[in-house]
Amino acid sequence: MKIAIVTETFLPSTDGVVTRLTASIRYLMKEGHDVRVIAPDLGVYEFEGAKIDGVPARTLPFYRSKQFALPNSVVRKLLKAYDPDIVHVVNPAILGLSGVYYAEKLGYPMVASYHTNVATYLDYYHLSIFKGLIWWYFRKLHNKAALNLATSQTVQKELTKRGFHHVHVWQRGVDTDMFTPDKYDAEMRDRLSDGHPEKKLLLFVGRLAPEKEIEKIKSVLEESDEFVLAIVGDGPHRLALEKHFSGTNTFFTGYMHGEQLAKAYASSDVFVFPSTTETLGLVIMEAMASGLPLVAAKSGPTCEQVEDNYNGLLYDPENPADFTATVRQFEDETLRRRLAQSAHKEVSEMGWEGQSEQLLHFYQEVAGLEGNNEKAKLT
Template identity: 55%
Template sequence: MKIAIVTETFLPSTDGVVTRLTQAIKYFRSKGHEVLVIAPDLGVEDYEGAKVIGIKPITLPFYRYRPFTLPTAKVKELLENFEPDIVHAANPILLAASAVHYAKKLDFPLIATYHTHIPKYLDYYWAYKPAKPILWRHIKKLHNAADLNLCTSEAIKQELIEKEIQNLHVLQRGVDIHHRNPRYANEKMRNRLTRGDKSKTLLIFIGRLAIEKEIHKIKPLLESRDDITLAIIGDGPARKELQHTFSGTNTVFTGFMHGEELSQAFASADAFVFPSVTETLGLVILEAMASGLPVVAAKSGPTMEQIKDEETGLLFENENVDSMIQAVSKLENKALMELMKQKARIEAEKYAWEKASQQLLDYYYQTIEKHNNLQNMVAN
């Protein structure tokens, strides 16, 4: 099969969308499929034998941390030359919106995936919040042009249905259970993240440092408990602001980590803290669980789909400091901690990337069949 993936973000960027796409591409290539990736030009030309064609990006005024590529007719030329069996528009808003437009124009089967809850993010950028209804109309139009749509959780599926987006299915989550593994626990890494204070309970947050991630909500916990250290791993537009916010607390900022170093950071902590309620899933939750960590998370539809309270993690009420402090206090129960670590790992083992990537491939075939049947109906 010839697969064209048009995405708003790709390597070397690091986020849940990129992780899912790279794992899928790796799997598709192992099965002998030909893959073309069209993405913002960030210097990557090949991934696992898939050709990556970059299109010149720009920096948008409201989000200068990451470059984006605007819709362009170049996508039409690339799709015509490649002649794909299916076009996958990943999170169509800008560049991937071109994939929607030209896949329809050129009559290629089209699947679209909803990964990033951008309309929700606008709630955290007051100057752009009034544009939220316009953005939803744009998203609805793009996704309803696809033969089939995928999202990443049942909670988001229900929200998209309420927005009248059609032909929706939930794509199974996945995790690299080999490289996110308790065996990577490392004393040197733990010393680095706690500044050598072995008496502290180590919580970690890993992800993009942006307002919508709501990392600031963790600060009251640190102010109430001097026996806890927080390691914030990642980078982003809100880093300087967060460093100022957490000044005077037991907080370590490391910047980005990758590869084995990141695996060690995951496995060397006591628990993972996840304060955001804006995620469509939060693949990092499953990465933490695969590393043998209980996840302390604010309640939201997607987090409650992944975490069983006092089994694989601890849930607290969003925007409720007392609830968060109470949840974290349960980490002092050593028997409960050990049980959650074991159950978190067992749960994560159900979601190896191979299964999720095969499911995506199955949806590709389903999309092609649906598209062809519709064309035959029209022809007859």
Template identity: 50%
Template sequence: MRVALVTETFLPKVDGIVTRLCQTVRHLQELGDQVLVISPAGGIKEYCGAQVHGVTGFPLPLYPELKLALPRPSIQTAIEAFQPDLIHVVNPAVLGLSGVWAAKTLNLPLVASYHTHLPQYLQYYGLSSLEGVLWQLLRLVHNQAQLNLCTSTAMIAALDRHHIDHLALWQRGVDVELFHPSKADPAMREHLSQGHLDSPLLLYVGRLSAEKEIEQIKPVLAAIPNARLALVGGGPHEAELRKYFADSPTFFAGYLTGEPLAQAFAVADAFVFPSRTETLGLVLLEAMAAGCPVVAARSGGIPDIVQDGVNGYLFEPTDPAGAMTATQKLLAQPSEKEALRQNARYEAERWSWQAATQQLQSYYQAVLRAYPAPVPIAS
């Protein structure tokens, strides 16, 4: 099978979507499929045997780390030369429209996947008035596809409420060999805690952006005696966060990937995640695989992963003291904390990237069999 994957983001950017795409491309290639990746240019021409066609872009004004690449004729030319069996557009917004157009003009099946809950993001950038218009645009684009994949049941429900059709669940995945409790390294704990090895260490990993609501972690930090906080990642909100946390024992660790990231998860005492906009929250699965107990908002796709009191703690995002109370409870009960760590690891072990990619492959095959009709898959 030959798959043209058109995505708004890819390497060298670091985020959960890119992690999923990299694992997907790698496993599809290993399963014998051929993949063409079309993405904003990042200096990468090939990944795991897949050709990467980079499209020149420019930094997004509200999020300079994200490149915006516009559709252009060279994309259609690249797709035609590749001769795909189907096209998969990932978070189709701007560049993805070229994939939608190519599918229509070349008479090819179209799969779309939804990874970023953009309508919820608008409120954090003063653009709430555009939410209705954005849903109309999303509906117009996604309903061109024979199949729309979501990464959590909450996102299936959200898209269904807004009359986006042909929905199915693309199961989660995590690298349970990379993210493992055995990766705990005292040197990493010393680094993240800035030399305070015996202090409770709270961890956040992800974009440093307004919609992540990272400010909510500060009162949690203040409520736990001698606690330290490490923020791993970067993003457009970093300068504001540095000012906000300046009077607290907070360390901005920058981006970590691979082994260093696995070590960070494994040495932390709690992973605190206040975001309400997650379609899934891949970092939660990575933390759980590393045996790091999680405290997260009961919102979006997070309850698909975290069972309150079983493999982590959930708090109501509207409760100002929710994250603080849950984290205090976690750290105050060592025996329960250990049970949560073990259960978190057990949960993560259920989800491999190979299984997620095999499921995707079966979706592709179903689309090819049914085309031009949509795929009647129950979510």
């Protein structure tokens, strides 16, 4: 089967979308399929046998820390030359507009997947007036696809309510070989805690942007001397955050990947996830696989992963004081250890194969190859 993936973000970028895509591509290649990726040109042109066709990219005024590819007719040429059995447009917005338009014009079966609550993010940038327009735009793009994928049941319900057609849940996955409590590293803990390894180490991992609500964590450090904080990641909000946390026991690491990131998780004590806007939160599963209990908001997608007082603690985002009070419960080491064990147990056997196999099933169904695996593997 020949599979074309048109995506707004890919390597060397590292976020939840890229992690999911690389895991899926690795599985599809192993199963004998041919995969071609069309993505912003960031200097990477191959991934484990899959060719990456780069589209010219540039920074945009509203997001200087990342490069985007604008709509481009080169997508038509690339799709026509490759002649895929299926086109998967990931998070269609800018480059994805070309993917949707040309896949339809050329008559290729199409799947689209929704990963980012852009309309909700507008509230954090004082652009709420445009939310209706954004929903209209994404609905128009996604409804060109024969099948739409959402990363949680909550998002599936939201998209269906807003008029998106044929929405299915793309199940969760996590690399349980990479992320494990066995990656604990004393040197990493000393670094992340800025020389205070005896204190309870709170960890945040993710893109540093206003919608992540990272500022909430400061009140914990101000109220309790038992905690230190490590913030792993980068993004447009970093300078503002460094200023906000100035004078507290907070250490900014910048981006971390692979073994270094796995060590960071496993060497920490509690994963803090203040955001209420996530469609999934892959970092939640990476933290759980690493044996970390969580503090997260009572929001739909998060509640599908975190069970209060079992593998983490949920705070009420409507109560400004509840986040701090919830994190401070982890001053009780017995509670922390109990929830840590449950968190690891919850995802210890998950892996990525299940979600990748499900994706292949969706591809075969949309391409009309369902039930004919030999035909589906033809390249």
